[in-house]
Amino acid sequence: MLDCLTTSSQTRWLLSGQLTDDEPMRRISVDCSPFTVGRRADQSLSIPSPTVSGRHAEILLEDDLLRVRDLGSTNGTFVNGVRVTDDCAVHRGDLVQFAQIVFRATLEDSTPNLKTIQEDSADRALALIQFDKLMTERAVSPHFQPIVAMGTQQTFGFEILGRSKLFGLTDPAMMFKAAAVLNLEAELSRILRDEGVRVGQGIPGGQLLFFNTHPAEIEDLGVLEFSLRELRELDPHRPMVLEIHEATATQSNQMRELRSVLDELCIGLAYDDFGAGQARLVELVEVPPDYLKFDMKLVQGISSASLERQKMVERLVQMTSELGIVPLAEGIEQTADHEVCAELGFSCAQGFLYGRPQPLSRSSQAPSQCGQPAPLAGVR
The missing domain is CATH 2.60.200.20 (Tumour Suppressor Smad4)
Known part of the structure; x- marks a missing residue:
């Protein structure tokens, strides 16, 4: 040599x-x-x-x-x-x-x-090459963020959040940006969900698992139904909740069909990011979810918000509860916001105050820290 x-x-x-x-x-x-x-x-x-x-x-x-x-x-x-x-x-x-x-x-x-435009383009190209590896090898690292009961702050469930160690694909936003170029958003969503439930089998059996969908999956409910049936076969007795982005909740016909499938599989339904965009209260009546996750823009800083804003959120929480839906506050980072959200009537919460997303080895809580799982509100 x-x-x-x-x-x-x-x-x-x-x-x-x-x-x-x-x-x-x-x-x-x-x-x-x-x-x-x-x-x-x-x-x-x-x-x-x-x-x-x-x-x-x-x-x-x-x-x-x-x-x-x-x-x-x-x-x-x-x-x-x-x-x-x-x-x-x-x-x-x-x-x-x-x-x-x-x-x-x-x-x-x-x-x-x-940093030249040429180098930016090369970084994107490298991310796309890595994306092929992510999909073929399922090179994702599911993280789990605790969801707690508002009164006791005890963990009763976890949301599955996708992560990866590959360059340019470390968080869901970067992954789905690459997936959009290749029109593979639905396939990526399934992989993140499948791997999350598979790894989540290591969490104590009574704990709820919340997992996400991508709006593109609603366009082919047959494929989504097949995916959900596989998850149920993988973990037959696990309490599960499927999260739907609030913009998708406006598609009433598809949501009714999906709700029927979820009821058959004993999987709960949550509308995510409520208050961030298109969802209206009428959708909550037509196809009621089990959980309504209030967007962090409504919740963060609520302790220092005006009395009018607090009353508005309180009324939304009250109407949600009256419909038999569990109101969940997302993005809680400060103790003061937690205390105000409890006063406003939220039943449960999620955010950095209670725990950041972590791999399973660090996210599963000791039994003394875990509460009993909250019942699925109105599973039909």
Whole structure:
């Protein structure tokens, strides 16, 4: 093997990416030539992945230009998705892939803080490549946030929230942004829900699990029904609640059909983010949910809000309760807001005050901290 000669160039090439799913984004300096890449420990860049060959590829620096050459690897080297058969020039912002491990090539020059449009586009492209990995390998990490009874602050359930360790896909907003480009929002929603319930089997059996849908799923209720039946078979006795975004609640015909399926499967229904957009009180009468989750914009800062705003929220809570629906306050972060929400009549709550979303190993509470599960209000 050729010795790796340190470069004296004023321009420094970097590879930005993750060596494993469990570590944060890294910036690796290509500081010698040839710069070898492989699974072996003696490589310039050692990648601990079984898909990467022992000596996989090498990177050459030629007068501040970068070239990559595959060394007969099993699973290939790619530049912008095209397999390298001999060697290939690499430009700033290009995506360089060794088997399944992807990096973005960048330059550290005299203007390191200048983020170009080209680099923004490359980051999005890298996220899309990672999204394919997320979907095919179900590389999601379900997190669980406690839901508590307002009076005792005892946990009676958890909401499943999707997370990932992949670059550009760490939270649901980033995941669904990538999914929207590929028209895969419904498929992503199912994976997040399925993995959450599967992992959530480790939570004590009496605890409620709240899980989400995406509005795109309501367009094909047959597929959603099949997914829900699979979840019920996976955990036959688990109390479950399906959350529907409040904008979807305006689709009365679809909601009636969905409500019928949920009743058959003994799965509760919650309308999420109430007060944030299109939902009206009439939808609560036509297809009543079991839980109504008041949007945090109505709840946060309620302790210092005007008397008129407090009375408005109190009246909404009262009407909700009169319909046999459990009112739930979302986004509680301050003790003062908790106390006012209790006075306004909320039955239960969720927010950082009671616990942040955590993986199962850290989110499941000790038995002494868990209350009895709240009954599903009016499961029909």
